[in-house]
Amino acid sequence: MEKAFSNLDWSLIQSFLVVAETGSLSGAARQLNASQPTLGRHIKTLEDTLKVEVFHRHARGFELTDTGQALLAPAQRMAAAMADLSLAAAGGETDLAGTVRISSSIFMAHHVMPGILADLRQQEPQIQIELVPSDQSQNLLFREADIAVRMYRPEQLDMITKHLGDIELGMFAAESYIARKGRPTGADDLPHHDIVGYDANDEIIREMRGMGIPADRDWFAVRCDHQTTYWELVRAGCGLGFCQSHIARQTPGIEEINIDFPIPHLPVWLTAHESLRHTPRISRVWTHLESALKPFVS
Amino acid sequence: MEKAFSNLDWSLIQSFLVVAETGSLSGAARQLNASQPTLGRHIKTLEDTLKVEVFHRHARGFELTDTGQALLAPAQRMAAAMADLSLAAAGGETDLAGTVRISSSIFMAHHVMPGILADLRQQEPQIQIELVPSDQSQNLLFREADIAVRMYRPEQLDMITKHLGDIELGMFAAESYIARKGRPTGADDLPHHDIVGYDANDEIIREMRGMGIPADRDWFAVRCDHQTTYWELVRAGCGLGFCQSHIARQTPGIEEINIDFPIPHLPVWLTAHESLRHTPRISRVWTHLESALKPFVS
DNA sequence: CCTTTTCCATTCATTTATGAATATCACGAC
DNA sequence: GTCGTGATATTCATAAATGAATGGAAAAGG
Numbered sequence: 052m053e054k055a056f057s058n059l060d061w062s063l064i065q066s067f068l069v070v071a072e073t074g075s076l077s078g079a080a081r082q083l084n085a086s087q088p089t090l091g092r093h094i095k096t097l098e099d100t101l102k103v104e105v106f107h108r109h110a111r112g113f114e115l116t117d118t119g120q121a122l123l124a125p126a127q128r129m130a131a132a133m134a135d136l137s138l139a140a141a142g143g144e145t146d147l148a149g150t151v152r153i154s155s156s157i158f159m160a161h162h163v164m165p166g167i168l169a170d171l172r173q174q175e176p177q178i179q180i181e182l183v184p185s186d187q188s189q190n191l192l193f194r195e196a197d198i199a200v201r202m203y204r205p206e207q208l209d210m211i212t213k214h215l216g217d218i219e220l221g222m223f224a225a226e227s228y229i230a231r232k233g234r235p236t237g238a239d240d241l242p243h244h245d246i247v248g249y250d251a252n253d254e255i256i257r258e259m260r261g262m263g264i265p266a267d268r269d270w271f272a273v274r275c276d277h278q279t280t281y282w283e284l285v286r287a288g289c290g291l292g293f294c295q296s297h298i299a300r301q302t303p304g305i306e307e308i309n310i311d312f313p314i315p316h317l318p319v320w321l322t323a324h325e326s327l328r329h330t331p332r333i334s335r336v337w338t339h340l341e342s343a344l345k346p347f348v349s
Numbered sequence: 350m351e352k353a354f355s356n357l358d359w360s361l362i363q364s365f366l367v368v369a370e371t372g373s374l375s376g377a378a379r380q381l382n383a384s385q386p387t388l389g390r391h392i393k394t395l396e397d398t399l400k401v402e403v404f405h406r407h408a409r410g411f412e413l414t415d416t417g418q419a420l421l422a423p424a425q426r427m428a429a430a431m432a433d434l435s436l437a438a439a440g441g442e443t444d445l446a447g448t449v450r451i452s453s454s455i456f457m458a459h460h461v462m463p464g465i466l467a468d469l470r471q472q473e474p475q476i477q478i479e480l481v482p483s484d485q486s487q488n489l490l491f492r493e494a495d496i497a498v499r500m501y502r503p504e505q506l507d508m509i510t511k512h513l514g515d516i517e518l519g520m521f522a523a524e525s526y527i528a529r530k531g532r533p534t535g536a537d538d539l540p541h542h543d544i545v546g547y548d549a550n551d552e553i554i555r556e557m558r559g560m561g562i563p564a565d566r567d568w569f570a571v572r573c574d575h576q577t578t579y580w581e582l583v584r585a586g587c588g589l590g591f592c593q594s595h596i597a598r599q600t601p602g603i604e605e606i607n608i609d610f611p612i613p614h615l616p617v618w619l620t621a622h623e624s625l626r627h628t629p630r631i632s633r634v635w636t637h638l639e640s641a642l643k644p645f646v647s
Numbered sequence: 648c649c650t651t652t653t654c655c656a657t658t659c660a661t662t663t664a665t666g667a668a669t670a671t672c673a674c675g676a677c
Numbered sequence: 678g679t680c681g682t683g684a685t686a687t688t689c690a691t692a693a694a695t696g697a698a699t700g701g702a703a704a705a706g707g
Contacts, residue, residue, distance in 0.1 A: 085695085086695070088695075088697090089695060089696070110702065110703040110704065111703080
């Protein structure tokens with residue numbers, strides 16, 4: 052009844068997987084908080100035990116062999132199961148103390164979260180907070196975060212979500228810009244203005260076209276994908292820009308531009324994995340975020 | 350992008366799973382070729398890291414808590430993925446040398462396999478053989494064996510199978526029995542004889558009923574589930590018994606009983622996991638078994 | 648062509664994990 | 678009640694895994 056592979060340490064597979072994904076021992080070592088020689092030995096032990104070469108060595112790093120490729124899928128299934136296990140374990144925790152990882156957009160993380168989290172820390176000093184500012188959506192299934200604040204409806208399964216409301220967006224410009232180019236008189240006037248745009252994300256263009264404005268990528272003379280930097284470009288007078296009204300109105304040197312087309316609102320969703328719903332520290336942070344974000348989604 | 354649980358060593362889950370399944374540290378230690386204190390520490394580390402109690406300790410051993418129950422399923426998924434990985438790795442081996450685990454019925458293992466394996470060892474000294482005599486079907490998906498010799502058509506998926514032919518069964522009796530009770534004259538005469546039967550497995554009874562013989566469990570005054578011991582009971586003169594004709598005819602002191610009802614044949618199937626099909630040592634053993642078993646399935 | 652960077656392999660002192668031995672406890676049999 | 682069995686905890690000497698440091702080699706950038 053004993054199994055032929057039971058002598059093989061599962062942690063070797065863990066190392067294998069990360070090396071396969073990063074393509075280097077050094078990279079894997081950084082990710083696993085281990086050292087490069089350790090990872091090298093793990094791979095060597097794995098290969099010796101399985102009597103199979105799983106990596107081609109070359110100067111730039113490690114590359115999977117065909118055999119190694121075949122091992123990748125089951126190794127990933129192990130990792131997925133491990134993630135499930137981790138979630139299940141967190142769901143069983145009873146202690147309020149611990150760390151909660153919150154993911155939010157870079158803009159929110161920069162302008163909104165600090166105050167909210169400072170309050171929370173004061174109320175619950177036992178709870179440590181790790182803020183993960185990121186505009187790529189974090190994968191909550193792999194617990195890259197415990198709670199996510201998102202500007203769109205989350206699609207992942209097994210999640211609990213709550214729509215907190217909508218954030219009002221507006222068009223703004225720096226005083227320096229207005230001094231130079233004047234205020235746009237209306238939508239028709241926009242082509243004569245500079246608008247700070249997003250580079251990869253053509254959300255704005257699609258929105259404007261949806262409203263009958265013949266927007267074009269070339270309109271946007273200055274573009275930036277990074278939300279907080281985007282806002283700095285607007286503040287520096289590079290052009291008109293969109294921003295959460297609540298924040299923009301508190302920014303000195305910025306004026307609101309009222310134009311005759313409606314700007315869509317930004318929905319705010321709170322998300323967490325359902326198996327964490329009853330974990331004390333998670334639910335505590337959840338309710339805090341819920342109430343603390345309310346003023347922003349009026 | 351880093352994951353919250355990446356600091357948790359997967360081998361702890363491995364230990365957790367075996368402790369959960371065996372219900373004791375000592376049992377798990379035996380199965381994993383480790384020591385009881387090691388397993389104890391692994392569980393403790395796991396619980397400390399997850400901040401969750403996964404086992405109730407009591408004098409008789411370890412029992413899963415509710416939280417631990419929740420971790421069991423993902424841990425088993427990890428084990429299943431590990432089994433897949435092990436299979437995939439074995440499929441990538443290129444070396445002829447290595448160990449092949451062969452599962453067969455206890456009877457075959459006792460009377461047939463030794464000679465076949467002795468030949469094989471002489472031809473391929475590089476290949477080590479581990480024979481797993483068992484009347485429960487081994488789970489090839491978990492690599493409890495690499496190749497199985499079975500007396501029925503295997504049902505598991507992802508298997509390659511070959512029907513080698515059928516083994517002739519016959520009814521036999523020890524000379525001592527015949528001297529005492531005489532030979533049965535036909536099927537009608539059977540109720541006046543002792544037949545050595547199987548206990549749990551009522552295969553024989555079902556077969557005889559299928560042929561219109563009103564067989565009953567009570568006919569079988571002596572019963573034994575264990576095939577080789579069964580045969581020793583027949584040799585000792587406990588009663589009539591069924592056996593592979595090929596073997597029985599070579600047994601001194603045993604005579605064949607010809608009766609007027611047909612005795613079914615025993616199909617012989619060779620089975621292996623398909624991902625091992627091209628592994629040199631496995632396919633070498635496979636072809637050897639195939640040809641060496643031929644004389645038995647004429 | 649030379650420099651810089653980024654890898655991997657190796658070495659060796661050190662930390663960490665391990666297991667034999669032992670103490671202790673609970674249960675069941677006699 | 679007592680003894681035997683089989684379990685978990687604890688201790689401590691030892692074995693094993695680890696990581697900082699070093700050397701070397703190959704690609705990328707000037």
